[in-house]
Amino acid sequence: xxxxxxxxxxxxxxxxxxxxxxxxxxxxxxxxxxxxxxxxxxxxxxxxxxxxxxxxxxxxxxxxxxxxxxxxxxxxxxxxxxxxxxxxxxxxxxxxxxxxxxxxxxxxxxxxxxxxxxxxxxxxxxxxxxxxxxxxxxxxxxxxxxxxxxxxxxxxxxxxxxxxxxxxxxxxxxxxxxxxxxxxxxxxxxxxxxxxxxxxxxxxxxxxxxxxxxxxxxxxxxxxxxxxxxxxxxxxxxxxxxxxxxxxxxxxxxxxxxxxxxxxxxxxxxxxxxxxxxxxxxxxxxxxxxxxxxxxxxxxxxxxxxxxxxxxxxxxxxxxxxxxxxxxxxxxxxxxxxxxxxxxxxxxxxxxxxxxxxxxxxxxxxxxxxxxxxxxxxxxxxxxxxxxxxxxxxxxxxxxxxxxxxxxxxxxxxxxxxxxxxxxxxxxxxxxxxxxxxxxxxxxxxxxxxxx
Numbered sequence: 350x351x352x353x354x355x356x357x358x359x360x361x362x363x364x365x366x367x368x369x370x371x372x373x374x375x376x377x378x379x380x381x382x383x384x385x386x387x388x389x390x391x392x393x394x395x396x397x398x399x400x401x402x403x404x405x406x407x408x409x410x411x412x413x414x415x416x417x418x419x420x421x422x423x424x425x426x427x428x429x430x431x432x433x434x435x436x437x438x439x440x441x442x443x444x445x446x447x448x449x450x451x452x453x454x455x456x457x458x459x460x461x462x463x464x465x466x467x468x469x470x471x472x473x474x475x476x477x478x479x480x481x482x483x484x485x486x487x488x489x490x491x492x493x494x495x496x497x498x499x500x501x502x503x504x505x506x507x508x509x510x511x512x513x514x515x516x517x518x519x520x521x522x523x524x525x526x527x528x529x530x531x532x533x534x535x536x537x538x539x540x541x542x543x544x545x546x547x548x549x550x551x552x553x554x555x556x557x558x559x560x561x562x563x564x565x566x567x568x569x570x571x572x573x574x575x576x577x578x579x580x581x582x583x584x585x586x587x588x589x590x591x592x593x594x595x596x597x598x599x600x601x602x603x604x605x606x607x608x609x610x611x612x613x614x615x616x617x618x619x620x621x622x623x624x625x626x627x628x629x630x631x632x633x634x635x636x637x638x639x640x641x642x643x644x645x646x647x648x649x650x651x652x653x654x655x656x657x658x659x660x661x662x663x664x665x666x667x668x669x670x671x672x673x674x675x676x677x678x679x680x681x682x683x684x685x686x687x688x689x690x691x692x693x694x695x696x697x698x699x700x701x702x703x704x705x706x707x708x709x710x711x712x713x714x715x716x717x718x719x720x721x722x723x724x725x726x727x728x729x730x731x732x733x734x735x736x737x738x739x740x741x742x743x744x745x746x747x748x749x750x751x752x753x754x755x756x757x758x759x760x761x762x763x764x765x766x767x768x769x770x771x772x773x774x775x776x777x778x779x780x781x782x783x784x785x786x787x788x789x790x791x792x793x794x795x796x797x798x799x800x801x
Contacts, residue, residue, distance in 0.1 A: 358460035359387020362634030370664030472565030509589030530559030694742030710796025
């Protein structure tokens, strides 16, 4: 009997579920009939690639459309674009589309993603004020950038800083502002974040951190942003102050959401209604809460790498293969200007919040032997639990080989590795590729000295 699977949402979560979930299961193309319902007009677009479209690294949004709608239709997958779901009827196993059509399902997957968090700033509704979340936003921002001379980015997370780079590269005088004094606060400690800030300042980006944003001003269209009483010219503003789970549809259906605002699931990714997990309804992606592997508290892990794992769990379970998820470490890698920035586990601030006393080790070296052409500076900060001496966090900044090291630290955290074990780790060596003592080992040695 063919199983009807309806997926609400058409971002990375929906398409990764298909491509890396169902596609790998033998016979799924015959046993499962998939319908994807999405609001946007394109197929699978890499949202992570959109800031780089703005930066001019790609020719346009078409370059980051991983697969077009027609390619799915050719495979027998029903992809309905520019379509909105109005309601979910759990008892009757159906959903209602805004045009009144009713679709029945055997299994429902909620992948509604996230929506930008817009702070209560007067003037945020003006023309020329944007929040980058999908391909439609990117098209509007690109058009506005072609006419803009002065830009302000409100927020200093990954997307905000990547957009600031795009503005600056387009010849737009750019200022980044936020109410807190540190950028990339969820990823980096202040001393590491300062490396990123200095690099962006070198390319011409200005910062107004730890200052109050009073208002966005203009008559119909933005003309300036007032920061602590100072009026900053702006004909384009991008707000990047976070993303919250898009759960309105789920809440209307009585599905439980948690303390972080995301849909609550069990380890099999089933949703909960009235204290009972529902075996034929799943959720994944930016709209769900996860359990943090370091604190064992609810958290949001709005990462494509997290979605990948969740999608495999869901596709397995729908296909009759028992599968479950683990608490999330949420390793992060990103590119801002020419800096690769990686983070995994807790920062010093998060450790302090949860009452974890820490030992810190830090080192700055090169990625390759000192005499090797093309070597790049690299800085590593390691965070250990002071009592057990286990690795619980790591931050790395360089122009190359950061992702590999973050993945290495993720495995070390999972294995509960100690300071002394990292210090004595055997590693490969070739002067054209590595240093004989890697920067991770040197940072661990620094932590070993600090414990005394």
